[in-house]
Amino acid sequence: MPVTRMSRLFGRTLREAPADADSANHQLLLRSGLIVQLAAGVYSFLPPAWRTLRKIEQIVREEMEAAGSQEMRMPAIQPRELWEESGRADSYGPVLFNLKDRRERTMVLAPTHEESVTDLFRKVVQSYRDLPQSVFQMQTKFRDEPRPRGGLVRVREFIMKDAYTFDADDEAFQLNYDAMRQAYYNIYRRCGVPVVAVQADSGAIGGKQSEEFIFLTDIGEDNIILCQDCGYAANQERAEFDRGESTGSDGELTEVATPGITTIEALADFLGIPQQATAKAAFFLVDGEPTFAVVRGDLEVNELKLMNALDARDARPLQPEEVAEAGWVAGYASPIGVDPARVIADLSVVDAGGLVAGANREGMHLHNVTYGRDWSAATVADIATASEGDSCAQCDSNLQMQRGIELGHIFKLGTRYADPMEATFLDADGERKTPIMGCYGIGIERLMAAVVQANHDELGIVWPRSVAPFDIHIVPLGGGDEVAEAVGQVESELSDAGWQVLTDDRDERAGVKFNDADLLGAPLRVTIGSRGLKQGQIELKLRSEPEPSPAPLSGALTAVRAAMDSLAG
RNA sequence: CGGAGCGUGGCGCAGCUUGGUAGCGCACUUGACUGGGGGUCAAGAGGUCGCCGGUUCAAAUCCGGCCGCUCCGACCA
Known part of the structure; x- marks a missing residue:
């Protein structure tokens, strides 16, 4: 090699x-x-x-x-x-x-x-x-x-x-x-x-x-x-997620004036009720058909679920003028009085009775809107988006995102x-x-x-052995024949043993070479310097470990094998 | 496609408001010193300032158009 x-x-x-x-x-x-x-x-x-x-x-x-x-x-x-x-x-x-x-x-x-x-x-x-x-x-x-x-x-x-x-x-x-x-x-x-x-x-x-x-x-x-x-x-x-218990009551349908209140948040604040006690209307063009989607006030419509529920190929939110054209009043829209064929309801609003919903009139909402009694939809399905904190449909724990x-x-x-x-x-x-x-x-x-992304630190990549571009990064330090000879010996020992070796043969300072070695992230660095060679020593450092350890030049292959074997993969 | 931002040597940036000589750090070349965690000194090379047009005596700088790239949203391995 x-x-x-x-x-x-x-x-x-x-x-x-x-x-x-x-x-x-x-x-x-x-x-x-x-x-x-x-x-x-x-x-x-x-x-x-x-x-x-x-x-x-x-x-x-x-x-x-x-x-x-x-x-x-x-x-x-x-x-x-x-x-x-x-x-x-x-x-x-x-x-x-x-x-x-x-x-x-x-x-x-x-x-x-x-x-x-x-x-x-x-x-x-x-x-x-x-x-x-x-x-x-x-x-x-x-x-x-x-x-x-x-x-x-x-x-x-x-x-x-x-x-x-x-x-x-x-x-x-x-x-x-x-x-x-x-x-x-x-x-x-x-x-x-x-x-x-x-x-x-x-x-x-x-x-x-x-x-x-x-x-x-x-x-x-x-x-x-x-x-x-x-x-x-x-x-x-x-x-999927569990929508919890219904909060509303099923009292009589009554109107309430809500001037200038066009968002769920404002509505809940204004009436002093939780957002779960409201119904939210959202309008989509689904395969070219204006569609009235209803979810509980605290939830969001999931367009993908919407499309799947309607077996549709395409969906997008309606433009404000398209909403008006369809005869709906943005901010005060109500499923009551709308042709059921164009309405799709989420499970959350079907089970819950007595929600606050729009009155289809500017500045007015309705109390106690109840599915089945006051309105109905052609399709009832799971069309709401699950998010952090919702209940798990399988075990009732809190979901995380x-x-x-x-x-x-x-x-x-x-x-x-x-x-x-x-x-x-x-x-x-x-x-x-x-x-x-x-x-x-x-x-x-x-x-x-x-x-x-899964294998790096502040200095660079920490390649898993299995996919590293090089197995071993040799860093020669100092000139001189002694170093060159030792490097040549170790290089051929390691490559003959089947390792893929990268040698930093550039005339660079130690710091530059070490930093590039850390950046490139080969699993094992072998430092061969004139200083260590005086004691017949080289130095091995796993990229994944903070400290190097010395090894005898004469036993380089054995030491490298042991170091590489200590790595997973 | 909607929203935001950026295009100035290989990389990171300043200069643009208030038009006039294109600058800094890193990298690069040569030499010397240095030599175990991005060294020092000296001397260099390298830029149609994204493109086209306009304004002006004069445009990196002002105006218009276009192109490219990044990020946030609608789509996917």
């Missing part, structure tokens, strides 16, 4: 991080010279970073294969028709990088591969005898994200490991799914990143159910709802793609059936960013 020399390494370390780096991992990746930005959400990966990415890929590959999946490769350039066939050309539309070939045929740069793998399946698989199947690839994905952010966390070009499974029935599918799930835990553990699996919304990928693997960190962009007691964990976008980064997402696709694309197989009974599909993604660069 050739030794890498710092003087020859492509890339340089920076003392100060570029100003647009926010998070620790982004700053360290830039300062250590591992990545360089080319455009918003587009990065180059310099040699050390590429080493790490390849190690991560190798871990992923090993775990995928252990789970029974076969590596393959699908094209990144795809005809747009494929996406029309699945019906995702529109829903995925804005994110698709479109391009035209010389014959003016519209192609896309693939953001994911459900379509192409389903196409592949129908061309390759005919019989139940061919099932189950599990395939994966590691390949560049392209997504024209509305907003790249957070360094490597959200980019427009990235490597994804995406796996796909095909099964004859649900039972068989579950086996594939469970194997993948376990593989994911293994991957993150081996990369040194703690994760929690949470229930998630499957979003643009589709399907019935999905789980995300989340690395909990303040720099995360997802809100995760967690129950410490029973272990319930879900993305806020779909987290934390930020997190989505490092992986696994989906139970069912027949979401096989149906529209008419992928089928012939079963043992001679009947044509539709395969049950699953898909499973991991963003490789994002995982690297998480590794750094």
Whole structure:
């Protein structure tokens, strides 16, 4: 294994991080010279970073294969028709990088591969005898994200490991799914990143159910709802919660004047009642249809839940003039008297009687508004957002909310793609059936960013041994033949033993070399200086430990092996 | 796409309010001293001040347009 020399390494370390780096991992990746930005959400990966990415890929590959999946490769350039066939050309539309070939045929740069793998399946698989199947690839994905952010966390070009499974029935599918799930835990553990699996919304990928693997960190962009007691964990976008007891009474419906009171907070203050005793109206355009959503005053409408409840593809809040056009009075809107067909109510307002709601007249509210008696809705569903302090639906403890980064997402696709694309197989009974599909993604660069975020200190990166660009960072100190000779000896001993060695052969001061070693974060630093050599000594320092320890030059290999073995991974 | 901010040597920044000579720290080159936690001295190299247009005798600075990047929101590995 050739030794890498710092003087020859492509890339340089920076003392100060570029100003647009926010998070620790982004700053360290830039300062250590591992990545360089080319455009918003587009990065180059310099040699050390590429080493790490390849190690991560190798871990992923090993775990995928252990789970029974076969590596393959699908094209990144795809005809747009494929996406029309699945019906995702529109829903995925804005994110698709479109391009035209010389014959003016519209192609896309693939953001994911459900379509192409389903196409592949129908061309390759005919019989139940061919099932189950599990395939994966590691390949560049392209997504024209509305907003790249957070360094490597959200980019427009990235490597994804995406796996796909095909099964004859649900039972068989579950086996594939469970194997993948376990593989994911293994991957993150081996990369040194703690994760929690949470229930998630499957979003643009589709399907019935999905789980995300989340690395909990303040720099995360997802809100995760967690129950410490029973272990319930879900993305806020779909987290369930218990709405508690109803507070209102079911007295007679009466009007109350509330001039200038247009917010729930002001209303509760004005009437001296808790916000839970009010009903909140919110207006959305759902698949082009103005929709009146009602939740209890202390809650917020969750647009994703709203869409799911209505089986809709698109939802956005109504503009004030659109609200008026629909005949509703913002600030004083009431579900009473509104066509029930356009009303959707959250569970919280259906169980609770006697709420204060708008009167559909400027400056007026109603007391004791009760569902079923005074109004009704076409749809009653869970459409409210869970947040910190709400009660757990499973065990009644208080839910907590934390930020997190989505490092992986696994989906139970069912027949979401096989149906529209008419992928089928012939079963043992001679009947044509539709395969049950699953898909499973991991963003490789994002995982690297998480590794750094989870493994750093104020001096730099503290790479886990499993994915470090270099195992051992040799720091020669002082000139002279004695040092050069000892360095050469140790270098070859270590690299012959299979370690990946980086030697700082630059004519720099000790401080510069030590600081760069800390920044680059190899698990073990071996210092070879003229001072120590007088006693026949070299010095070993684990990056994860504060203090170095001496070792005899003659026993360098043994000492290094012991030090490396003391590390996890 | 809505909101906010920033574009001045490789990196971090000042200069802009009040137009006139482009500056500082780090990094870089050469030499000397130095040599175990970002050293000192000396001498250097390096900038169409994001782009286009306007105002002006004169624009980094004022005005307009555009582009790029970052952050906050709607979307996701």
